[in-house]
Amino acid sequence: MSATLLKTLEENLSNSTIISNDKAVLNIYLQGTEGLEKLNGKNRELIAVVKVAEANDIKLLLDLANKLATNPKEKFTLYPISTGNNWGYGTSQPASLEKNIILVDLSALTTISEFDHTLGLVTLEPGVTQQQLSDYLLQHNYDYMVPVTGAGPNCSILANALERGYGITPYTDHFGAVISIHGYWADGTPFQSAICELDKSTDKFVDKTFKWGLGPYLDGLFTQSNFAIATQMTIRLAKLKPEFTSFFIQIEDDALLEKVIPLIRQTLQDYEGIVGSINLLDQRRILSMFAKNPHASKQYNLTSNEVNMLAKQQNAPCWTVIGSIYGSKGVVKVVQKEVDTIFKQIPCKRIFSNSLLITLPKKIINLIPRWLIKRVNLLSMAAEQLDSFDKGKEIMLGKPNTVALKLAYWRHNNAASFDKSSLSPSEDSCGLLWYAPLITMKASHMREFVCFVRDVCPKYSIEPFITFTNLRHDCVDSTVPIVFDSSNPQAVKDAHACLKELVTIGLTKGFVPYRLNIDQQQWLLDEKTDFWQTVNKLKKALDPNDILSVGRYNPR
Numbered sequence: 001m002s003a004t005l006l007k008t009l010e011e012n013l014s015n016s017t018i019i020s021n022d023k024a025v026l027n028i029y030l031q032g033t034e035g036l037e038k039l040n041g042k043n044r045e046l047i048a049v050v051k052v053a054e055a056n057d058i059k060l061l062l063d064l065a066n067k068l069a070t071n072p073k074e075k076f077t078l079y080p081i082s083t084g085n086n087w088g089y090g091t092s093q094p095a096s097l098e099k100n101i102i103l104v105d106l107s108a109l110t111t112i113s114e115f116d117h118t119l120g121l122v123t124l125e126p127g128v129t130q131q132q133l134s135d136y137l138l139q140h141n142y143d144y145m146v147p148v149t150g151a152g153p154n155c156s157i158l159a160n161a162l163e164r165g166y167g168i169t170p171y172t173d174h175f176g177a178v179i180s181i182h183g184y185w186a187d188g189t190p191f192q193s194a195i196c197e198l199d200k201s202t203d204k205f206v207d208k209t210f211k212w213g214l215g216p217y218l219d220g221l222f223t224q225s226n227f228a229i230a231t232q233m234t235i236r237l238a239k240l241k242p243e244f245t246s247f248f249i250q251i252e253d254d255a256l257l258e259k260v261i262p263l264i265r266q267t268l269q270d271y272e273g274i275v276g277s278i279n280l281l282d283q284r285r286i287l288s289m290f291a292k293n294p295h296a297s298k299q300y301n302l303t304s305n306e307v308n309m310l311a312k313q314q315n316a317p318c319w320t321v322i323g324s325i326y327g328s329k330g331v332v333k334v335v336q337k338e339v340d341t342i343f344k345q346i347p348c349k350r351i352f353s354n355s356l357l358i359t360l361p362k363k364i365i366n367l368i369p370r371w372l373i374k375r376v377n378l379l380s381m382a383a384e385q386l387d388s389f390d391k392g393k394e395i396m397l398g399k400p401n402t403v404a405l406k407l408a409y410w411r412h413n414n415a416a417s418f419d420k421s422s423l424s425p426s427e428d429s430c431g432l433l434w435y436a437p438l439i440t441m442k443a444s445h446m447r448e449f450v451c452f453v454r455d456v457c458p459k460y461s462i463e464p465f466i467t468f469t470n471l472r473h474d475c476v477d478s479t480v481p482i483v484f485d486s487s488n489p490q491a492v493k494d495a496h497a498c499l500k501e502l503v504t505i506g507l508t509k510g511f512v513p514y515r516l517n518i519d520q521q522q523w524l525l526d527e528k529t530d531f532w533q534t535v536n537k538l539k540k541a542l543d544p545n546d547i548l549s550v551g552r553y554n555p556r
């Protein structure tokens with residue numbers, strides 16, 4: 001960055017905002033789990049990072065970028081991130097390979113400006129993390145759930161919604177729960193809804209209660225796009241119910257997949273609003289959460305013998321259905337019985353988190369001294385399983401934790417050395433990409449998908465881990481993590497080739513990703529189609545100088 005530009009930024013931005021062009025600092029933001037920097041010719045660059053301390057600086061930055069856009073020497077573009085933990089999709093890296101990008105880090109904007117505890121509506125800034133919201137709710141004794149994800153405590157609530165991410169609490173679809181957004185379009189024009197503009201009251205609160213506003217719905221333009229920077233969001237939180245139980249349906253026979261899918265659909269249709277989203281995980285995916293990889297960073301998949309042995313040790317069946325029931329004591333009791341009856345139709349083990357099978361061993365383990373548990377292998381395995389089980393339950397109750405992050409360390413040669421409570425896959429040099437296609441909620445399609453993933457992944461020495469998440473009874477997204485050893489250049493290449501084959505061949509079968517990583521955003525989307533031509537018209541109108549998040553969901 002030129003000395004003049006640095007000086008201009010320093011003169012314009014507030015004193016507490018930090019501007020850095022130190023290579024070591026920039027490199028931290030350029031380190032992702034995706035291994036992009038190790039693929040030939042794919043080096044992303046930054047000229048500076050601006051860590052914004054005051055929301056007003058966002059408007060100042062946009063104005064400055066627009067003003068200097070016609071000056072070829074000083075022209076720069078902006079790439080905003082909230083907490084920059086978009087692991088597997090780009091982490092904190094900019095989407096494009098341009099050379100004049102200033103990364104705008106909004107993680108220091110952590111104000112929760114309002115919480116209406118009777119309505120459960122929270123208004124927060126981009127840097128507010130799952131943990132911060134959880135602490136806030138606990139501190140004030142508000143019985144609401146954080147919209148948690150597997151990405152854990154240090155991720156932004158607002159940015160996850162902008163990515164249209166999802167979790168497993170009752171409000172699964174995170175953008176679905178966003179009621180109101182404030183921000184700036186790329187040309188610096190402020191944005192609030194038409195309801196907010198019309199409202200002459202002092203608190204303008206009614207805007208925070210109605211998602212769709214008035215007139216064209218523009219809030220959606222903030223998501224998976226590069227038109228605007230969001231500075232504030234109001235989100236509807238799910239209320240904690242008096243009673244809760246999670247269920248684990250264990251199916252030993254792979255061939256029963258076709259039989260269990262209609263039962264999941266029935267459960268979701270019959271108990272909408274009481275049963276949260278349902279996950280269906282295959283055996284290897286369960287092992288990735290509980291077992292130690294015997295090959296660590298080596299480029300070998302588990303053999304079927306190893307899978308069988310680990311599955312026996314970890315009590316991991318071919319398929320596991322995980323769901324949760326929320327409600328009053330009476331409702332949960334009845335629905336638990338109904339769920340049990342539904343799944344009884346197929347041979348399976350049905351475990352409920354409030355059953356003696358779970359609560360009793362937990363009580364016993366708690367009575368055993370820690371040192372003894374550590375010495376006796378079987379005990380320590382049981383203790384670890386119960387602990388992970390508890391952590392999974394916490395997530396369903398909207399309490400963030402790092403239990404799901406272990407997955408990213410599957411191919412890490414030093415996986416055991418990291419402190420479980422403070423995992424950060426990018427800082428810890430994990431290799432991870434996501435393949436996250438939507439699949440029609442029909443047994444034949446889901447089986448076709450399973451065969452497809454199990455066929456493609458091993459060709460590239462990638463373990464075929466499969467999760468299906470039912471966002472609703474009629475909509476399934478699968479998340480297949482492509483976990484690789486990021487220190488091995490061949491493994492990085494294989495991982496990307498595997499993802500490319502999954503995506504390109506998957507498209508011919510109707511498996512279409514709901515979200516893309518920053519590299520895919522460059523090669524998969526076709527600027528010539530009607531959809532992206534329209535997006536480009538919008539881009540020109542809202543960002544005439546092309547200064548915002550160049551390349552993010554925007555082919556040209």
Ligand SMILES: Cc1cc2nc3c(=O)[nH]c(=O)nc-3n(C[C@H](O)[C@H](O)[C@H](O)COP(=O)(O)OP(=O)(O)OC[C@H]3O[C@@H](n4cnc5c(N)ncnc54)[C@H](O)[C@@H]3O)c2cc1C
Pocket residue numbers: 080081082083084085086087088090091092106126148149150151154155156157158159160162163164165166167228229230231404405406407408425432549552
């Ligand atoms: C093991 C594991 C499990 C995961 N589980 C889940 C899961 O259950 N659900 C899920 O959705 N994801 C999951 N992820 C993926 C990802 O880590 C999360 O989605 C995470 O929340 C995204 O990172 P972030 O919140 O820090 O967003 P950021 O990285 O801050 O933002 C993401 C992108 O949004 C844009 N953006 C951010 N802030 C703004 C703003 N204020 N204005 C305009 N644009 C902005 C930027 O382009 C940015 O690159 C998982 C990842 C791992 C490794």
